[in-house]
Amino acid sequence: MHLVVDHPLILHKLTILRDKSTGPKEFRELIREIATLMTYEAMRHLALRKKIVQTPLEECEGYEINDKNIVVVPILRAGLGMLDGVLQLVPNASVGYAGMYRDPETKMPVEYYVKFPAFYDDTEVFILDPMLATGNSAVKAIDLVKGKGGKHITLLSVVSAPEGLKVVELKHPDVRILTCAIDRGLNDHAYILPGLGDAGDRLYRTK
Secondary structure, X not given: OEEEXXXXXXXXXXXXXXXXOOOHHHHXXXXXXXXXXXXHHHOOOOOOEEEEEEOOOOEEEEEEOOHHHEEEEEEEOOOHHHHHHHHOOOOOOEEOEEEEEEXXXXXXXXXXXEEOOOOOOXXXXXXXXXXXXXXXXXXXXXXXXXXXXXXXXEEEEEEEOHHHHHHHHHHOOOOEEXXXXXXXXXXXXXXXXXXXXXXXXXXXXXX
């Protein structure tokens, strides 16, 4: 199941993000801001528990989430650009890392580093990757999370290709996917069109 988060603020920021003249500083800021806005929608389903607080006038019944039972997993390296935007809203969340790169010949992900905190039966896991292109890296990250016991998984991708969405939904139909845009498709090098280029390179100015 996927949901397109097309809030006007997100669409405005995404347009600037796509522009090839947008520099790395602004690109990083925009990725972080979009991730924060996506988190608002991505966590709408979180369970609430009641809590009594004392206002300056009297006791009041309120609500809280258990943000200590949330795990955020950026797919390295581009997913790191979204991490602070998510943690701004859930600062007590744990963070895991799924490090992988795409083999230029096979287009398949190559795992090089994985570190996760504990997953419990009710842990909410949010996987971060700005670009959902072929879907192979996302599927691999989801496989790794499930292999360690993660059950309730949401994937946040700023821009997605139809091919990537299809792959993830076929392999992991139980995973919720949030994206800000579904673009036209992939080119011969598996880059999203029109896309926004290589998010990792634009974040860290490696090209």
